[in-house]
Amino acid sequence: MVSEVMFCSLTYCGRPVRLADLMEEHQEELATIESIDSGAVYTLALKTHVGMSIQTFRYFAGWCDKIQGKTIPINQARPNRNLTFTKREPLGVCAIVIPWNYPLMMLAWKSAACLATGNTLVLKPAQVTPLTALKFAELSVKAGIPKGVINILPGSGGMVGQRLSDHPDIRKLGFTGSTPIGKQIMKSCALSNLKKVSLELGGKSPLIIFSDCDMDKAVRMGMGSVFFNKGENCIAAGRLFVEESIHDEFISRVVKEIKKMKIGDPLDRSTDHGPQNHRAHLEKLLEYCEMGVKEGAILLYGGKQVDRPGFFMEPTVFTDVEDHMFIAKEESFGPIMVVSKFKDGDVDGVLQRANDSEYGLASGVFTRDINKAMYVSERLEAGTVFINTYNKTDVASPFGGFKQSGFGKDLGEDALLEYLRTKSVTVEY
Numbered sequence: 001m002v003s004e005v006m007f008c009s010l011t012y013c014g015r016p017v018r019l020a021d022l023m024e025e026h027q028e029e030l031a032t033i034e035s036i037d038s039g040a041v042y043t044l045a046l047k048t049h050v051g052m053s054i055q056t057f058r059y060f061a062g063w064c065d066k067i068q069g070k071t072i073p074i075n076q077a078r079p080n081r082n083l084t085f086t087k088r089e090p091l092g093v094c095a096i097v098i099p100w101n102y103p104l105m106m107l108a109w110k111s112a113a114c115l116a117t118g119n120t121l122v123l124k125p126a127q128v129t130p131l132t133a134l135k136f137a138e139l140s141v142k143a144g145i146p147k148g149v150i151n152i153l154p155g156s157g158g159m160v161g162q163r164l165s166d167h168p169d170i171r172k173l174g175f176t177g178s179t180p181i182g183k184q185i186m187k188s189c190a191l192s193n194l195k196k197v198s199l200e201l202g203g204k205s206p207l208i209i210f211s212d213c214d215m216d217k218a219v220r221m222g223m224g225s226v227f228f229n230k231g232e233n234c235i236a237a238g239r240l241f242v243e244e245s246i247h248d249e250f251i252s253r254v255v256k257e258i259k260k261m262k263i264g265d266p267l268d269r270s271t272d273h274g275p276q277n278h279r280a281h282l283e284k285l286l287e288y289c290e291m292g293v294k295e296g297a298i299l300l301y302g303g304k305q306v307d308r309p310g311f312f313m314e315p316t317v318f319t320d321v322e323d324h325m326f327i328a329k330e331e332s333f334g335p336i337m338v339v340s341k342f343k344d345g346d347v348d349g350v351l352q353r354a355n356d357s358e359y360g361l362a363s364g365v366f367t368r369d370i371n372k373a374m375y376v377s378e379r380l381e382a383g384t385v386f387i388n389t390y391n392k393t394d395v396a397s398p399f400g401g402f403k404q405s406g407f408g409k410d411l412g413e414d415a416l417l418e419y420l421r422t423k424s425v426t427v428e429y
């Protein structure tokens with residue numbers, strides 16, 4: 001079954017380009033659907049959720065005719081008589097299971113690499129956000145992608161997701177979601193047919209702000225590191241470590257900026273902060289804040305549901321957070337800034353605290369000192385380190401976590417390997 005539906009990426013590389021063009025033609029419709037379905041503000045949905053999805057298909061369309069192996073000399077005694085060459089082959093039918101925070105973008109990150117390498121796919125969107133995936137399926141037919149290559153299968157995780165993990169004919173499962181579900185999926189993949197797995201899981205990414213930073217930038221990007229997409233952002237900075245001598249100024253400037261944020265209808269073009277994705281998530285965030293207060297962190301701003309219809313959460317700031325507290329350890333996945341201080345000049349101390357987590361998705365550092373920045377970036381245990389920037393994902397830059405944030409990469413050339421197998425052909429002549 002697998003080999004029958006496998007197809008050659010070379011023969012169809014024009015079609016992902018056409019698909020990207022069609023997505024661009026429909027970008028406003030896609031952004032509107034995404035905004036309604038996920039609560040992302042329309043302007044962000046257009047630029048990021050949809051915009052980066054289009055870029056991702058364009059980028060991987062360029063790889064379709066560049067999937068190739070190596071020629072490797074072997075048997076050094078008689079090097080002219082022996083040769084190995086490698087071929088990169090598609091895996092066959094791949095399953096993709098994604099979360100609800102960037103519904104179309106998560107689809108794009110995985111599907112584009114999967115298709116460029118010549119596989120077919122069955123994708124399960126999150127149960128609460130299936131709509132842009134269905135619109136995408138419609139566009140893929142228009143783009144001339146052969147029938148059966150892209151299959152969108154909405155449904156619950158326990159039912160559809162579990163069946164995909166267990167399926168004996170699926171050879172690969174690409175997953176983005178929480179760490180507990182990722183572990184369960186890996187186990188099912190192993191016990192069924194040992195299918196290949198890649199896991200993009202949770203995070204509690206540290207952002208270290210040194211007193212020699214560009215303060216305007218650190219405030220602006222520190223805000224973005226937490227409040228971007230209402231905190232429903234896998235690489236969101238879950239822990240901010242601010243050097244003592246600038247701590248109070250940093251915090252007061254952040255609060256001043258939060259007060260300017262316009263909270264409201266995500267379709268309104270002037271809104272900065274939309275509703276959380278769904279009710280259960282909002283409730284989880286409110287409990288998270290209660291937990292922070294109970295453990296003795298200072299709730300400096302927010303922490304409540306906004307007094308208006310919908311699942312709106314106030315942008316929230318906690319300070320004086322200690323490393324042992326629940327809110328310092330667990331991901332919120334919401335607009336909650338968790339700040340603690342570190343002693344002036346204590347670079348190794350703050351690094352140790354930053355790395356004291358089972359997660360290792362992303363991280364960041366703000367400083368004007370290039371040597372310090374490089375020192376810190378070498379020691380941070382995270383798949384991504386941002387220096388004097390944050391949230392700067394790019395189609396060409398490999399993305400994925402360390403430790404219990406998972407393994408395998410999306411985006412960039414590295415992502416291709418997740419959907420390929422290497423065949424070594426050895427010849428004697």
Ligand code: NAD
Nearest residue numbers: 098099125126157158161162177178181200201202203234
């Ligand atoms: P989740 O793990 O609950 O669900 C993710 C997907 O898995 C959904 O489609 C869900 O239906 C499916 N699923 C649930 N149970 C399953 C099962 N038994 N078998 C197969 N599939 C199953 O995560 P979520 O609540 O949707 O999303 C939030 C989490 O996702 C956060 O922890 C966040 O960090 C993580 N996330 C990570 C990244 C990343 O790139 N690392 C990106 C976005 C979100």
Ligand code: MN
Nearest residue numbers: 099177178181
């Ligand atoms: Mn969940």
